[in-house]
Amino acid sequence: MLPLLSDEDVPRSITDGLRQHFPGVDVLRVQDVGLGNTPDPIILAWAANEHRTIFTRDRNTMTAHARDRVHQGLGMAGVLVLAEDIPIGKAIQELGTLAQAGDLGDLDGQILLLA
Secondary structure, eight states: OOOEEEOTTSOHHHHHHHHHHOTTOOEEEGGGGTOTTOOHHHHHHHHHHHTOEEEESOTTHHHHHHHHHHHTTOOOOOEEEEOTTOOHHHHHHHHHHHHHHOOTTTTTTOEEEEO
16 A cells, blocks of 8 residues: 655645545645645655655646656655646545555656646
């Protein structure tokens, strides 16, 4: 199973829906771990240390910092980018399915768009 970390820009309804519809999925919000209003590189480093795949709606700065980490040879447990217009139900279903089907390391160094 892939442990997840929700970026600050993701609506709480998505993390709440994951917890409700996929109760076995380990999902935290950055706010839950004291990382609210924290720069992306610090969030990425924390997630890497905790082996958590980040999901975000930030296609610009989070993905740029993620690419920088990979180019620098730093660990990254993956970033899942939600399209701005993805329906909440679809986001919950896709994230939950990926989390349940995935294993630690499956998304290392990868940035994937969920549309």
